[in-house]
Amino acid sequence: MEKPYVIGIDIGGTNTVFGIVDARGTILYSCSIKTGKHADVNDYVGELAQGLERIIEQAGGHGKIKGIGVGAPNGNYFTGCIEFAPNLPWKGTIPLAQLISEKLNGIPVTLTNDANAAAIGEMTYGAARGMRDFIMITLGTGVGSGIVIGGNLVYGHDGFAGELGHVITRRHNGRMCGCGREGCLEAYASATGVARTAREYLEIRTDESILRNLNPDEITSKDVYDAAMKNDKLAIEIFNATGSMLGEAFADFVAFSSPEAIILFGGLAKAGDLIMKPVKESLDKNVLKVFAGKTKLLFSQLKESDAAVLGASALGWETKDF
Amino acid sequence: MEKPYVIGIDIGGTNTVFGIVDARGTILYSCSIKTGKHADVNDYVGELAQGLERIIEQAGGHGKIKGIGVGAPNGNYFTGCIEFAPNLPWKGTIPLAQLISEKLNGIPVTLTNDANAAAIGEMTYGAARGMRDFIMITLGTGVGSGIVIGGNLVYGHDGFAGELGHVITRRHNGRMCGCGREGCLEAYASATGVARTAREYLEIRTDESILRNLNPDEITSKDVYDAAMKNDKLAIEIFNATGSMLGEAFADFVAFSSPEAIILFGGLAKAGDLIMKPVKESLDKNVLKVFAGKTKLLFSQLKESDAAVLGASALGWETKDF
Numbered sequence: 001m002e003k004p005y006v007i008g009i010d011i012g013g014t015n016t017v018f019g020i021v022d023a024r025g026t027i028l029y030s031c032s033i034k035t036g037k038h039a040d041v042n043d044y045v046g047e048l049a050q051g052l053e054r055i056i057e058q059a060g061g062h063g064k065i066k067g068i069g070v071g072a073p074n075g076n077y078f079t080g081c082i083e084f085a086p087n088l089p090w091k092g093t094i095p096l097a098q099l100i101s102e103k104l105n106g107i108p109v110t111l112t113n114d115a116n117a118a119a120i121g122e123m124t125y126g127a128a129r130g131m132r133d134f135i136m137i138t139l140g141t142g143v144g145s146g147i148v149i150g151g152n153l154v155y156g157h158d159g160f161a162g163e164l165g166h167v168i169t170r171r172h173n174g175r176m177c178g179c180g181r182e183g184c185l186e187a188y189a190s191a192t193g194v195a196r197t198a199r200e201y202l203e204i205r206t207d208e209s210i211l212r213n214l215n216p217d218e219i220t221s222k223d224v225y226d227a228a229m230k231n232d233k234l235a236i237e238i239f240n241a242t243g244s245m246l247g248e249a250f251a252d253f254v255a256f257s258s259p260e261a262i263i264l265f266g267g268l269a270k271a272g273d274l275i276m277k278p279v280k281e282s283l284d285k286n287v288l289k290v291f292a293g294k295t296k297l298l299f300s301q302l303k304e305s306d307a308a309v310l311g312a313s314a315l316g317w318e319t320k321d322f
Numbered sequence: 323m324e325k326p327y328v329i330g331i332d333i334g335g336t337n338t339v340f341g342i343v344d345a346r347g348t349i350l351y352s353c354s355i356k357t358g359k360h361a362d363v364n365d366y367v368g369e370l371a372q373g374l375e376r377i378i379e380q381a382g383g384h385g386k387i388k389g390i391g392v393g394a395p396n397g398n399y400f401t402g403c404i405e406f407a408p409n410l411p412w413k414g415t416i417p418l419a420q421l422i423s424e425k426l427n428g429i430p431v432t433l434t435n436d437a438n439a440a441a442i443g444e445m446t447y448g449a450a451r452g453m454r455d456f457i458m459i460t461l462g463t464g465v466g467s468g469i470v471i472g473g474n475l476v477y478g479h480d481g482f483a484g485e486l487g488h489v490i491t492r493r494h495n496g497r498m499c500g501c502g503r504e505g506c507l508e509a510y511a512s513a514t515g516v517a518r519t520a521r522e523y524l525e526i527r528t529d530e531s532i533l534r535n536l537n538p539d540e541i542t543s544k545d546v547y548d549a550a551m552k553n554d555k556l557a558i559e560i561f562n563a564t565g566s567m568l569g570e571a572f573a574d575f576v577a578f579s580s581p582e583a584i585i586l587f588g589g590l591a592k593a594g595d596l597i598m599k600p601v602k603e604s605l606d607k608n609v610l611k612v613f614a615g616k617t618k619l620l621f622s623q624l625k626e627s628d629a630a631v632l633g634a635s636a637l638g639w640e641t642k643d644f
Contacts, residue, residue: 132479133478150471150472154471154579157616158580158616159580160613162579163578163612166577167578179611181610253578255488255489256578256579257483257578258477258478258482288488291480
């Protein structure tokens with residue numbers, strides 16, 4: 001194989017992590033820089049390119065690199081631009097794929113958002129190998145999604161499809177969501193959503209719970225997990241309620257694209273059976289009969305620390321020019 | 323062009339209509355038989371084949387026919403089978419595509435459900451020509467859908483994707499749906515759903531309405547339409563409420579696949595602005611900001627009497643062998 005490696009770049013609000021990856025999904029060399037350090041995106045790309053050149057040299061030079069994939073908030077696959085990302089220092093539309101490619105003698109660069117990158121990563125190296133229809137759900141600070149249909153990522157006509165964290169799951173008296181609307185799945189089934197549920201339960205209910213020993217304003221989903229692992233009834237109920245809402249939403253997703261699997265990834269997915277069991281019960285209860293028992297519920301098979309870079313790198317195998 | 327025609331077969335609970343169609347979407351010859359006449363599917367296929375042979379002869383013989391497309395309830399594109407269709411006389415799994423093809427000297431036959439056929443028809447001859455991402459919503463006795471992503475119909479891993487009439491639009495105190503669950507879009511936004519809304523409004527409200535002159539049990543969506551066209555306030559509100567629920571659901575569909583257009587078809591779509599205006603207002607109000615104003619709302623451009631046969635026939639251009 002003449003070009004045996006790809007590069008994955010994961011751009012987060014705090015850090016940008018990048019690495020060289022082989023066809024099996026092994027990260028050979030990796031490195032990171034601070035995303036927020038440069039107010040000018042050209043300075044940022046300059047530092048990034050320096051770091052990239054270093055690991056490219058370690059890997060044997062430009063001739064070994066098939067392509068670069070970038071996962072970034074609000075990344076648009078069609079244009080290669082980051083568009084109005086609230087948590088990044090650069091405003092407006094940033095032609096990032098082009099800027100990076102230019103700095104690296106034209107190595108092709110493809111860009112998409114983080115959840116799409118995770119889905120492609122799972123399809124290339126993880127639990128979705130060989131699948132042509134699946135949905136990746138990332139349960140982190142927010143709820144993201146990457147949808148694969150017929151072996152292709154769904155980008156929609158504008159490049160922004162797959163915002164399943166923002167389907168409305170409670171139409172009346174729904175929680176305020178960061179997107180400005182009410183009742184979004186993300187407001188309940190994210191890590192922050194679980195913490196909100198904990199605060200709500202502690203306020204309206206009177207039963208005992210380990211969680212009452214904590215300052216309500218500082219409770220995290222990790223605290224709820226820890227309490228549930230100690231058999232705290234209230235904490236277990238919080239996971240049951242969260243899983244139940246996810247299962248309801250998944251039943252609608254199945255009615256849409258009838259995927260072979262829905263794959264969970266991210267912080268909340270680490271709760272394992274605590275979240276998966278109620279998700280499965282709720283999906284079984286809510287799904288349309290024709291789909292009953294057909295959709296597998298799986299956890300990501302990518303190690304969380306590597307997944308973002310792996311996901312982005314997987315795009316490198318299918319790079320295109322800008 | 324050696325094989326200039328395709329055949330479309332639309333199988334309904336009462337009638338089976340079929341016709342020969344050219345590349346522009348003109349139905350050249352057509353015919354129909356009673357679906358329910360034959361308890362044995364082989365007898366049915368026998369009569370159907372006789373009718374098909376007649377119109378094939380009119381069109382110049384087998385050599386002119388590129389393929390046959392069939393739209394049928396519970397039709398599975400992958401297997402060519404009708405699977406457990408409640409409104410057809412044949413039980414279990416019927417390999418209809420194969421049965422028809424065998425009777426016609428191996429002309430390739432492709433089968434899918436009615437709503438998918440309508441979507442392909444719209445893409446081939448109608449309002450979705452040139453579009454790669456759109457959703458077809460059929461508002462008839464029920465609510466059906468055909469989803470096109472990247473130029474391809476979405477079948478899902480089992481062939482049954484696109485059941486958007488059965489996303490849950492009211493999670494609490496939802497109406498009983500024919501599928502056995504509660505709160506489905508179809509229970510509200512179908513022709514029968516509109517009639518149910520009329521009965522509910524007449525019962526709980528006290529304001530004047532032309533609809534009060536009718537026997538509530540016999541009110542149809544057409545009655546509500548006629549009343550609304552006479553400026554009946556209650557009837558107009560029924561359309562507003564129906565359109566509003568459709569718009570809410572569409573906002574979720576847009577978050578899923580970000581289509582260029584959502585196309586309305588079927589009986590209720592004939593209400594025109596009466597239904598489209600509240601749909602549009604509700605979609606604008608409910609859609610995630612990143613998609614605001616991006617999705618066109620359109621009516622089907624296929625004449626309703628022809629649409630089912632045209633839709634099925636469009637499949638004939640992309641036939642495969644079984």
